[in-house]
Amino acid sequence: MKKIIFIITYFTALQLNAQVITLNTGLSASKFSWNATPLGYTPQDEVARNSSVFLGVTYYNKRHFSFSSNIGYVSKKHSGLVYFPCGANAACQGRSVTVLNYVSINTTIDLKYPTRSGIVPFIAAGPRVDILVANKSNAFSYFQTQFDVNQIQYGCTLGFGIRYEISNVQIGLRTDFLLNFNNTSELKFETMDETFIFSERTQFFGLTLGYKLK
Secondary structure (H helix, E strand, C coil): CHHHHHHHHHHHHHHCCCCEEEEEEEEEEEEEEECCHHHCCEEEEEEEEEEEEEEEEEECCCCCEEEEEEEEEEEEEEEEEEEEECCCCCEEEEEEEEEEEEEEEEEEEEEECCCCCCEEEEEEEEEEEEEEEEEEECCCCCCCCCCCECCEEEEEEEEEEEEEEECCEEEEEEEEEEEECCCCEEEEECCCCEEEEEEEEEEEEEEEEEEECC
16 A cells, blocks of 8 residues: 555656656566576576556656656566476476566656657666566476565666657657666575575567647
């Protein structure tokens, strides 16, 4: 409940200075990685894709730069084969599936170069926080110890794109790299002096729509 109240308060405050309302919708592609080799596990990862959507506001909108804040839903998926020891000299195969759903919040500074034709290329960078709202995973079911997924992932968003502006309407394409500063999950094995690390990287491709209020 506290997280929901914070999010509502945050975006209500931003609305007071909003000059453009934006909607970004498209696909997110995620790839997970894990250092399971010390335990005898060999993961064969696959890139998984899912839909994502962001609602945002732009403020302090100047000719060559502006600030944007966005809130959205991101589903980070993993699907892959796992080979693990199951006998004297035998290896078993299993499928690992992970679905982690997040509410994602970011604020970026956008650098842009408007042209006379209305085409505006831009780049964006800024901090990001992802709050876990659902975890549907069997990725750790091969281990006797269950892993705890971090409830909050923090990092940054790096993006670029191009849009066309006509009157109060904006339409364009963009891609964003969601880079993390902390791991998705970690577990320390005291007896082996090893730490199992589960991390991911996600990229967003989408359509961006905007409407100027001021």
